[in-house]
Amino acid sequence: EAQVTQNPRYLITVTGKKLTVTCSQNMNHEYMSWYRQDPGLGLRQIYYSMNVEVTDKGDVPEGYKVSRKEKRNFPLILESPSPNQTSLYFCASSSHGTKYNEQFFGPGTRLTVL
Amino acid sequence: RKEVEQDPGPFNVPEGATVAFNCTYSNSASQSFFWYRQDCRKEPKLLMSVYSSGNEDGRFTAQLNRASQYISLLIRDSKLSDSATYLCVVNAGGTSYGKLTFGQGTILTVHP
Numbered sequence: 001e002a003q004v005t006q007n008p009r010y011l012i013t014v015t016g017k018k019l020t021v022t023c024s025q026n027m028n029h030e031y032m033s034w035y036r037q038d039p040g041l042g043l044r045q046i047y048y049s050m051n052v053e054v055t056d057k058g059d060v061p062e063g064y065k066v067s068r069k070e071k072r073n074f075p076l077i078l079e080s081p082s083p084n085q086t087s088l089y090f091c092a093s094s095s096h097g098t099k100y101n102e103q104f105f106g107p108g109t110r111l112t113v114l
Numbered sequence: 115r116k117e118v119e120q121d122p123g124p125f126n127v128p129e130g131a132t133v134a135f136n137c138t139y140s141n142s143a144s145q146s147f148f149w150y151r152q153d154c155r156k157e158p159k160l161l162m163s164v165y166s167s168g169n170e171d172g173r174f175t176a177q178l179n180r181a182s183q184y185i186s187l188l189i190r191d192s193k194l195s196d197s198a199t200y201l202c203v204v205n206a207g208g209t210s211y212g213k214l215t216f217g218q219g220t221i222l223t224v225h226p
Contacts, residue, residue: 031212033212033214035216040218041218042201042216042217042218042219043158043201043216044216045213045214045215045216048212048213048214049212050212056212056213058213058214059213059215090157090158102160102163103150103158103160103214105157105158105159106157107156107157108155108156108157
């Protein structure tokens with residue numbers, strides 16, 4: 001089944017404790033992206049990757065890191081999480097960039113930073 | 115001004131009604147436009163891409179007005195199952211076309 005998977009789905013952590021949210025897709029998509037969704041603010045793009053070893057900042061990259069060493073994986077790293085990073089996070093992928101292609105989203109990761 | 119603006123609603127309409135949403139964008143270099151649908155606490159899913167000439171998919175019609183920098187979504191003969199949040203999505207264009215901006219979303223509730 002074609003899908004985007006994220007792990008963990010739910011995470012409660014404490015300020016300053018490094019964490020990684022994994023994202024994997026099995027559709028051989030070139031493009032992958034991370035978003036956060038907050039009430040009243042909608043979805044905001046954190047980072048995106050047009051292909052392996054190519055990453056770019058979205059609108060809200062501060063406090064996050066990403067890497068794209070393999071085509072299928074695009075982990076999101078929070079080196080020192082803070083309470084303002086409490087949010088619902090979505091990973092997405094699509095083929096040949098997003099110009100005209102559908103983005104497939106993962107099920108989301110709900111992160112709480114205490 | 116926000117890059118992508120939508121009326122958050124909520125829109126409450128009876129079954130069978132026709133409802134229209136607008137979305138305005140500020141970046142005139144934007145090249146790609148989409149409408150996504152998001153059900154409560156779920157991931158967004160593509161509803162329609164929006165093409166320059168306008169496009170229709172069953173009860174859904176999307177239009178693009180580049181001169182006024184807005185896109186629209188028209189839903190005819192609303193069904194209960196259309197209740198969701200509708201997200202307008204615009205890309206940055208140029209060499210940054212992978213950079214996407216989502217509108218805040220418009221909440222639609224269709225009632226019997």
